[in-house]
Amino acid sequence: MTKLKEPVEFEEISRPKTRTRRVLSIQSHVVHGYVGNKAATFPLQYRSWDVDALNTVQFSNHPGYGSFSGFRSKAGDIDDILEKGLLNGLHMKYDAVMIGYLPCVESLKITGQRIGALCRQDPQIKWILDPVLGDNGKLYVAEEIVPIYKKILQNSGVFLVTPNQFEMEILTDVKIDSLDALWTSFEQFHQKYPKVDKIVVTSLEFPVSQEHAERYIYSACYDTTATSGRINYFKVPKIDAHFSGSGDLFNALLLDLVLPVDYTESIDLPNTLWTVLLLVDKILRRTLQLSYSQDPSTKSSVVINDLKLIQCQELLDPSCQIEEPFNAIKMPQESIK
Amino acid sequence: MPRLLATQSHVVHGYVGNKAATFPLQCLGWDVDCCNSVQFSNHTGYGMDRVFGNITEERDLDQLLTGVLGNFPHDYEALLSGYLPKKESVSCMGRHYVAYKKNNPGSVWLMDPVMGDEGQLYVDKDVIFEYKKLALSQDSEVDIITPNHFELEIMYGEKIDTTEQLRTAFQKLHKTVPVVIVTSCDPKMFGDSEYVYCVASMRGQSPMVLRVPLIKSYFTGVGDLFSALLLDRIYKLLSSSNTSLKLEDQVNDVLNVIQNVLKMTLNYAPNNHTAKIGNPMDMKDAELRIIESRDFYNSNTTPVVKRDFIYRKL
Numbered sequence: 061m062t063k064l065k066e067p068v069e070f071e072e073i074s075r076p077k078t079r080t081r082r083v084l085s086i087q088s089h090v091v092h093g094y095v096g097n098k099a100a101t102f103p104l105q106y107r108s109w110d111v112d113a114l115n116t117v118q119f120s121n122h123p124g125y126g127s128f129s130g131f132r133s134k135a136g137d138i139d140d141i142l143e144k145g146l147l148n149g150l151h152m153k154y155d156a157v158m159i160g161y162l163p164c165v166e167s168l169k170i171t172g173q174r175i176g177a178l179c180r181q182d183p184q185i186k187w188i189l190d191p192v193l194g195d196n197g198k199l200y201v202a203e204e205i206v207p208i209y210k211k212i213l214q215n216s217g218v219f220l221v222t223p224n225q226f227e228m229e230i231l232t233d234v235k236i237d238s239l240d241a242l243w244t245s246f247e248q249f250h251q252k253y254p255k256v257d258k259i260v261v262t263s264l265e266f267p268v269s270q271e272h273a274e275r276y277i278y279s280a281c282y283d284t285t286a287t288s289g290r291i292n293y294f295k296v297p298k299i300d301a302h303f304s305g306s307g308d309l310f311n312a313l314l315l316d317l318v319l320p321v322d323y324t325e326s327i328d329l330p331n332t333l334w335t336v337l338l339l340v341d342k343i344l345r346r347t348l349q350l351s352y353s354q355d356p357s358t359k360s361s362v363v364i365n366d367l368k369l370i371q372c373q374e375l376l377d378p379s380c381q382i383e384e385p386f387n388a389i390k391m392p393q394e395s396i397k
Numbered sequence: 398m399p400r401l402l403a404t405q406s407h408v409v410h411g412y413v414g415n416k417a418a419t420f421p422l423q424c425l426g427w428d429v430d431c432c433n434s435v436q437f438s439n440h441t442g443y444g445m446d447r448v449f450g451n452i453t454e455e456r457d458l459d460q461l462l463t464g465v466l467g468n469f470p471h472d473y474e475a476l477l478s479g480y481l482p483k484k485e486s487v488s489c490m491g492r493h494y495v496a497y498k499k500n501n502p503g504s505v506w507l508m509d510p511v512m513g514d515e516g517q518l519y520v521d522k523d524v525i526f527e528y529k530k531l532a533l534s535q536d537s538e539v540d541i542i543t544p545n546h547f548e549l550e551i552m553y554g555e556k557i558d559t560t561e562q563l564r565t566a567f568q569k570l571h572k573t574v575p576v577v578i579v580t581s582c583d584p585k586m587f588g589d590s591e592y593v594y595c596v597a598s599m600r601g602q603s604p605m606v607l608r609v610p611l612i613k614s615y616f617t618g619v620g621d622l623f624s625a626l627l628l629d630r631i632y633k634l635l636s637s638s639n640t641s642l643k644l645e646d647q648v649n650d651v652l653n654v655i656q657n658v659l660k661m662t663l664n665y666a667p668n669n670h671t672a673k674i675g676n677p678m679d680m681k682d683a684e685l686r687i688i689e690s691r692d693f694y695n696s697n698t699t700p701v702v703k704r705d706f707i708y709r710k711l
Contacts, residue, residue, distance in 0.1 A: 120464030129464025145438025
């Protein structure tokens with residue numbers, strides 16, 4: 061028998077410098093891949109967020125694969141967890157609540173009401189709403205979902221809403237086919253939903269005149285609380301591929317940067333958006349590169365099913381400096397008419 | 398890039414089951430595919446009347462795993478299974494994992510036979526039979542099991558009070574399972590109760606005892622974090638060309654991480670050492686600080702000096 065070793069002393073371990081922020085993220089869950097909560101959770105955790113992930117569905121993988129299996133959480137279960145569990149049972153105090161894909165009218169309705177009431181009760185809690193309706197001209201939720209989102213946006217003090225081009229069009233009834241139309245759309249949005257603080261239209265594309273002209277992805281924002289009263293837009297060169305989950309990643313990173321650790325800092329929304337765009341662009345490019353090198357047969361395909369979030373973790377570190385791509389364009393600020 | 402499929406519980410708030418396993422493994426470079434056997438608001442230590450959510454019914458779990466393993470039939474280097482609430486869910490997970498292992502013999506399956514602790518069962522009694530079948534049948538596909546003392550006794554079928562009995566238990570289990578790590582052996586066997594004892598045994602090698610100073614508090618999810626980290630370290634051991642790496646060194650590594658996570662957790666608890674089961678506010682403070690411990694998971698880059706917890710041969 062070996063001699064007893066001296067007991068080791070109890071060494072102190074100091075806390076990280078960054079305060080852990082808390083978010084309740086209500087989105088979908090996939091076992092394989094990175095969309096919904098699976099796309100949002102790791103980046104946020106890596107950036108010092110405690111993520112309470114409430115899963116609205118559990119699927120084997122996202123539908124882009126062609127086949128998938130799984131089930132939706134019942135509206136009653138989602139509400140029990142939220143109301144009886146987190147809010148009344150644990151008295152959770154969140155810095156932010158993020159709502160993404162909800163599978164049915166019933167659960168969106170109830171969840172919208174609950175979170176609305178919660179944010180009214182405690183204005184410190186920031187509500188980030190992604191009005192998940194569809195993309196590229198196609199609705200992928202039931203028609204009845206549209207008026208519920210409209211109602212939520214009319215009645216609740218949503219801190220930040222992040223529609224894509226198609227969703228912005230539906231919410232404002234403006235077809236966005238030019239920068240002018242985008243302006244009109246923002247005006248409409250502000251008129252229809254004056255209680256919403258900040259709007260970021262996450263990705264926009266406009267028809268280009270020449271066939272071989274370089275294509276850009278636009279992103280635009282408007283902060284009703286900023287004194288400048290301007291709409292800002294940015295454009296980055298389009299990557300010729302479709303990435304599932306990029307929007308969910310975008311929202312998560314935007315949440316992180318729009319809610320600084322120190323509450324007292326005022327947020328510069330345009331600059332924040334610019335940082336997020338560069339970071340997402342970098343992650344997508346890395347994903348594309350890694351997808352090619354792994355499987356040469358994917359070279360012809362422009363569909364990237366899974367973001368390489370784990371392999372991009374050093375990019376997700378808050379200390380990581382992202383360089384601007386040489387052809388990204390930070391547009392001059394434009395005033396809202 | 399290694400990819401892992403983990404079937405265990407999900408809690409919205411807190412860190413047990415998949416919530417305790419996922420982030421550390423992701424930081425270590427794993428793509429973690431989480432199949433959630435339940436979705437609860439929080440873990441059951443808060444009091445059963447304070448747990449909300451639902452168990453994934455066997456039919457749903459079966460369809461889910463059929464979808465995952467149908468679409469990704471060769472994607473996983475490792476399989477992890479932990480808490481499953483019912484006999485049906487254990488047998489369902491077992492059926493799919495066994496089939497996957499047969500088609501992918503190079504993959505590694507760590508099964509944590511979660512049944513109870515300190516003499517108390519916290520799953521249905523008929524779960525026992527399913528775990529025994531998976532681990533003890535002649536053609537078992539399980540590579541690693543991580544029972545605690547109580548679960549080891551169940552798997553072995555007899556009480557274990559002496560190191561002699563423990564050795565015999567390992568002999569029996571090694572007939573079908575190559576690696577057995579007992580996460581917390583009764584300290585009475587070794588004398589000093591100021592330590593937590595962990596015994597690591599690999600088929601054909603002498604079992605090693607490791608011990609860690611006891612932290613007197615109630616933490617949940619430590620076992621889940623342990624099995625996740627262990628799977629990472631054993632996978633690295635098996636796939637490494639460095640033959641001087643030993644099982645006990647890898648387990649020592651894992652225990653170092655766990656110690657640091659517990660110390661970080663205590664650092665945040667307002668009333669150290671006093672968490673009471675059933676009191677939600679106490680339970681909240683005792684949730685593992687998985688996020689704050691981000692820099693500890695990788696032994697090569699951790700800022701904390703590594704300790705030697707290897708105690709002696711069994």
